[in-house]
Amino acid sequence: MKKMHIIGIIVIAIAIGTIFTTLSSTSTYASFSEAAQEPDSEFHVVGKLNKEKETVYDPQANANLFTFFMIDNKGKECKVLLHKNKPQDFERSEQIVLIGKMQGEAFEASDILMKCPSKYNEGKIQETTASK
Amino acid sequence: MEYIGEHLLIGKIGNVFVILSFVAALLASICYFFAARDNEETASWKGLAKNAFLVHGLSVIGIVVMLFIMLYNHYFEYEYVWHHSNKQMPMKYILSCFWEGQEGSFLLWTFWHVVIGFILQRSAKNWEAPVMSIISLVQVFLTSVLLGIVIFEHRIGSNPFTVLLRNHPNFQQVPIFSNPGYLEKLNGKGLNPLLQNYWMTIHPPTLFLGFALTVVPFAFAIAGLWKKDFIGWIKPALPWAFVCIAILGTGILMGGAWAYEALSFGGFWAWDPVENASLVPWLTLVGAAHVMLVNKTKGQSLFITFLLCILTFVLILYSTFLTRSGILGETSVHAFTDNGMSGQLLIYLFFFLALGVVLLCINAKRFLIKTGEEEGLWSREFWMFVGAIVLLGSSFQIMFSTSIPVWNKLFDTKMAPPSNPIASYNAWQIPFAFVVTLLIAVGQYFKYKQTALPDFLKRLSISFFASIIVTALFAYALHLTRAHYILLMFSTLFAVIANANYIVTVLQGKIKKAGASVAHVGFALVLLGALISTSKKQIISVDNSGTDISSLGEKISGRENIMLKQGDTLSMGEYEVTYIGKRFEGINVFFDVDYFSKGKDGKLNKAFTLSPRVQTNPQMGNVAEPDTRHFATFDVYTHVTYANLENAEEEKAKGSNEYSPAQIVDLKKGDSIFASNAIVILDSLSTNFDKTPYNLKATDIAVKAYLRVLDIAKAYTANPVFIIRNNNIQKPEPVKVEPLGLQFMFSKIKPETGSIEISMQEKKSNKRDFIIMQAFIFPYINVLWIGCIVMVIGTFLAIVERLKKNV
Numbered sequence: 001m002k003k004m005h006i007i008g009i010i011v012i013a014i015a016i017g018t019i020f021t022t023l024s025s026t027s028t029y030a031s032f033s034e035a036a037q038e039p040d041s042e043f044h045v046v047g048k049l050n051k052e053k054e055t056v057y058d059p060q061a062n063a064n065l066f067t068f069f070m071i072d073n074k075g076k077e078c079k080v081l082l083h084k085n086k087p088q089d090f091e092r093s094e095q096i097v098l099i100g101k102m103q104g105e106a107f108e109a110s111d112i113l114m115k116c117p118s119k120y121n122e123g124k125i126q127e128t129t130a131s132k
Numbered sequence: 133m134e135y136i137g138e139h140l141l142i143g144k145i146g147n148v149f150v151i152l153s154f155v156a157a158l159l160a161s162i163c164y165f166f167a168a169r170d171n172e173e174t175a176s177w178k179g180l181a182k183n184a185f186l187v188h189g190l191s192v193i194g195i196v197v198m199l200f201i202m203l204y205n206h207y208f209e210y211e212y213v214w215h216h217s218n219k220q221m222p223m224k225y226i227l228s229c230f231w232e233g234q235e236g237s238f239l240l241w242t243f244w245h246v247v248i249g250f251i252l253q254r255s256a257k258n259w260e261a262p263v264m265s266i267i268s269l270v271q272v273f274l275t276s277v278l279l280g281i282v283i284f285e286h287r288i289g290s291n292p293f294t295v296l297l298r299n300h301p302n303f304q305q306v307p308i309f310s311n312p313g314y315l316e317k318l319n320g321k322g323l324n325p326l327l328q329n330y331w332m333t334i335h336p337p338t339l340f341l342g343f344a345l346t347v348v349p350f351a352f353a354i355a356g357l358w359k360k361d362f363i364g365w366i367k368p369a370l371p372w373a374f375v376c377i378a379i380l381g382t383g384i385l386m387g388g389a390w391a392y393e394a395l396s397f398g399g400f401w402a403w404d405p406v407e408n409a410s411l412v413p414w415l416t417l418v419g420a421a422h423v424m425l426v427n428k429t430k431g432q433s434l435f436i437t438f439l440l441c442i443l444t445f446v447l448i449l450y451s452t453f454l455t456r457s458g459i460l461g462e463t464s465v466h467a468f469t470d471n472g473m474s475g476q477l478l479i480y481l482f483f484f485l486a487l488g489v490v491l492l493c494i495n496a497k498r499f500l501i502k503t504g505e506e507e508g509l510w511s512r513e514f515w516m517f518v519g520a521i522v523l524l525g526s527s528f529q530i531m532f533s534t535s536i537p538v539w540n541k542l543f544d545t546k547m548a549p550p551s552n553p554i555a556s557y558n559a560w561q562i563p564f565a566f567v568v569t570l571l572i573a574v575g576q577y578f579k580y581k582q583t584a585l586p587d588f589l590k591r592l593s594i595s596f597f598a599s600i601i602v603t604a605l606f607a608y609a610l611h612l613t614r615a616h617y618i619l620l621m622f623s624t625l626f627a628v629i630a631n632a633n634y635i636v637t638v639l640q641g642k643i644k645k646a647g648a649s650v651a652h653v654g655f656a657l658v659l660l661g662a663l664i665s666t667s668k669k670q671i672i673s674v675d676n677s678g679t680d681i682s683s684l685g686e687k688i689s690g691r692e693n694i695m696l697k698q699g700d701t702l703s704m705g706e707y708e709v710t711y712i713g714k715r716f717e718g719i720n721v722f723f724d725v726d727y728f729s730k731g732k733d734g735k736l737n738k739a740f741t742l743s744p745r746v747q748t749n750p751q752m753g754n755v756a757e758p759d760t761r762h763f764a765t766f767d768v769y770t771h772v773t774y775a776n777l778e779n780a781e782e783e784k785a786k787g788s789n790e791y792s793p794a795q796i797v798d799l800k801k802g803d804s805i806f807a808s809n810a811i812v813i814l815d816s817l818s819t820n821f822d823k824t825p826y827n828l829k830a831t832d833i834a835v836k837a838y839l840r841v842l843d844i845a846k847a848y849t850a851n852p853v854f855i856i857r858n859n860n861i862q863k864p865e866p867v868k869v870e871p872l873g874l875q876f877m878f879s880k881i882k883p884e885t886g887s888i889e890i891s892m893q894e895k896k897s898n899k900r901d902f903i904i905m906q907a908f909i910f911p912y913i914n915v916l917w918i919g920c921i922v923m924v925i926g927t928f929l930a931i932v933e934r935l936k937k938n939v
Contacts, residue, residue, distance in 0.1 A: 027548040044548035
């Protein structure tokens with residue numbers, strides 16, 4: 001069973017390798033304040049759009065820059081520079097996940113994930129205007 | 133209250149079928165269990181079991197038919213129908229409505245098990261009783277998902293026939309239900325716009341058939357352990373395993389095709405958790421089928437054969453749990469929400485896992501401690517075994533990463549998925565793919581038991597050197613520089629060439645016998661196409677005007693989107709691209725984008741038009757769908773990421789004489805302003821001009837600005853005047869350039885900076901429509917699709933051959 005032993009060892013080595021590299025390549029969910037403490041690391045920040053404040057998207061100047069204010073789950077507000085187009089239906093989002101780094105006062109996001117409300121839970125029922 | 137027009141009878145019939153199918157499955161499982169024992173009562177138990185399974189199968193078909201009738205006739209009084217369909221929807225999508233919801237997709241899965249069960253009843257011979265007992269047991273669990281009954285305050289399953297919209301807890305207070313004739317006014321919520329696509333009518337049933345087929349190797353493996361016939365089960369299960377590989381593989385790739393054609397992430401594979409969840413069982417199944425091949429007669433590595441067969445089915449259950457329990461949360465674009473079923477799914481998962489593990493442990497010593505002969509180092513058996521181990525490793529890495537949300541739940545950590553998932557998965561999967569394709573290349577050249585090494589090397593050497601040359605040529609032509617890409621390219625080409633060579637030299641072109649080789653060529657082509665099209669994917673819509681954000685990471689360009697105004701032409705890769713305008717067709721807004729190519733004489737010739745679209749859906753949000761032009765060697769992909777979808781506003785603006793708010797600019801001599809249709813230059817200022825048209829008094833101070841207004845064709849002038857009378861600045865008069873819809877006012881002089889202030893206004897009708905778009909080129913993606921087809925053909929050839937041998 002020598003061969004099997006060698007294979008067994010290799011398998012275990014690969015398994016440990018995958019676990020460690022996977023764990024080291026993961027990002028972390030954090031708040032804005034936590035992200036600010038480590039400006040070099042990338043974080044996932046979950047929060048909500050501040051609908052009171054202005055969102056700026058001026059594609060004439062830069063089609064890949066969209067600025068808005070987000071309040072994270074701990075209640076802290078921060079300016080966000082998203083280096084992408086403004087997502088369609090952005091204002092409807094009820095939850096935002098930003099992926100990026102804190103740079104100074106602003107959070108520089110390279111990507112965004114949005115959760116739009118499912119109308120299912122709103123208890124609304126659409127009526128047909130012209131019943132046909 | 134008496135409601136008018138409700139169709140409650142059909143729901144009652146459906147519910148009867150649900151209960152009947154559950155009870156009959158339970159009965160079938162028990163009867164088959166007793167029929168599997170070897171005694172004189174076997175025959176009578178078997179007869180009973182057959183009938184019970186028949187009743188179960190017919191009931192499931194009954195459920196399917198009832199649900200279809202309800203969807204077809206828009207019976208919105210049922211929550212399921214209301215939730216997943218509406219009246220506007222084309223009939224062809226009724227199928228998609230059927231399996232959009234959890235109940236429907238479980239029903240689809242159950243239905244395929246019934247079909248498989250009917251076939252096994254006729255073909256499994258003396259394996260029928262134990263195998264069908266297991267399958268019936270699986271059916272008990274699956275049909276319980278539809279039960280919707282409450283036991284000890286726990287609701288088991290969700291029943292589409294008993295949940296009426298007006299009784300649903302979310303809609304208790306809705307006033308419409310105080311009207312007895314509410315149905316007249318009701319319309320459904322409709323289907324998720326992402327699913328309104330032809331791929332979505334064929335991808336789910338194919339994928340679910342693939343899922344369902346994994347039950348067969350599982351049931352056979354369990355039956356083998358149970359009946360202590362550790363080798364006999366492999367032969368009858370083999371063709372099923374290969375059918376499953378072909379169908380599940382097709383289903384997964386159809387999902388990729390759907391993502392490529394209809395989703396907007398710009399590719400066919402993104403290592404999304406839902407994609408991974410279906411890929412991993414496929415990988416373990418491929419491993420299982422290959423070790424089954426080498427174990428069907430002698431059984432050297434039975435343990436891993438059992439393990440992989442059991443694991444595949446358990447992974448299917450785990451995938452279902454991952455995607456249906458809502459645990460993936462924000463990590464997946466597919467993200468289904470939890471509807472209280474996750475506990476139930478976990479119970480199924482652990483039940484079948486425990487069943488497999490316990491049976492495996494009880495019998496472990498029979499095939500683990502097997503002293504004596506071990507397969508030779510240069511035998512096909514050994515390398516097949518190694519291949520299966522590699523596939524298992526690859527599956528483990530994918531599953532471990534995909535399960536991060538599960539680890540978070542279990543260990544209360546806050547890990548997020550890698551921010552660049554594609555790179556972190558590829559870091560492991562490219563080496564795995566390299567090893568697997570190398571094994572595919574050499575595998576068939578190994579003989580069973582022992583291979584003569586010199587002969588083996590001689591046969592392979594031609595393919596080996598040919599692959600090196602072809603790789604060098606390809607890498608040079610495609611400018612492939614990264615070592616790991618070149619290595620993978622070599623191993624995939626080696627697999628293609630070595631298997632093709634095997635068909636020609638060893639099998640002497642007998643294509644009927646070449647199923648395995650053909651399938652291997654196909655698989656290698658899939659990987660080759662994926663490698664080239666993703667590593668050489670070219671973003672041609674590069675916007676260099678933005679700020680540099682390379683500090684955020686090298687993978688993030690932040691320049692993929694570009695603005696294109698209506699009528700403007702921009703250079704993108706080898707094309708000149710113009711945005712023509714938008715069209716409104718039903719719920720879709722199409723954006724026509726013309727691609728021109730430069731002829732030899734430098735003239736632009738229109739090459740093709742792409743019409744990416746946005747599907748408007750006020751209920752569920754708008755969905756953008758890309759458009760792709762396919763050529764033999766590459767695809768041009770275009771996607772609108774942002775656009776104005778309003779029609780009315782622009783129509784109103786057209787021909788209107790209103791001006792937009794002023795744009796106020798400080799200008800020095802020689803400075804210019806950009807209007808949307810012209811450039812404005814301040815040429816000079818003067819106090820010495822003919823003042824009569826301005827009714828000026830002698831004491832007035834007046835300055836005239838000479839503005840030159842240039843559009844593409846013509847130059848215009850505008851000369852606004854600034855007047856101070858009795859130390860008061862006079863209200864400036866606007867000066868118009870009527871053909872361009874522009875007007876100018878000279879509102880201030882700023883001696884401190886030596887500049888003047890001009891306020892410019894444009895007519896609203898001047899504003900041109902624009903889109904923000906992305907354009908990519910995917911080279912040689914057709915290699916991938918051709919590979920898919922070749923792989924499926926090869927697998928079916930192998931199945932036909934296998935069935936011939938089995939008979």
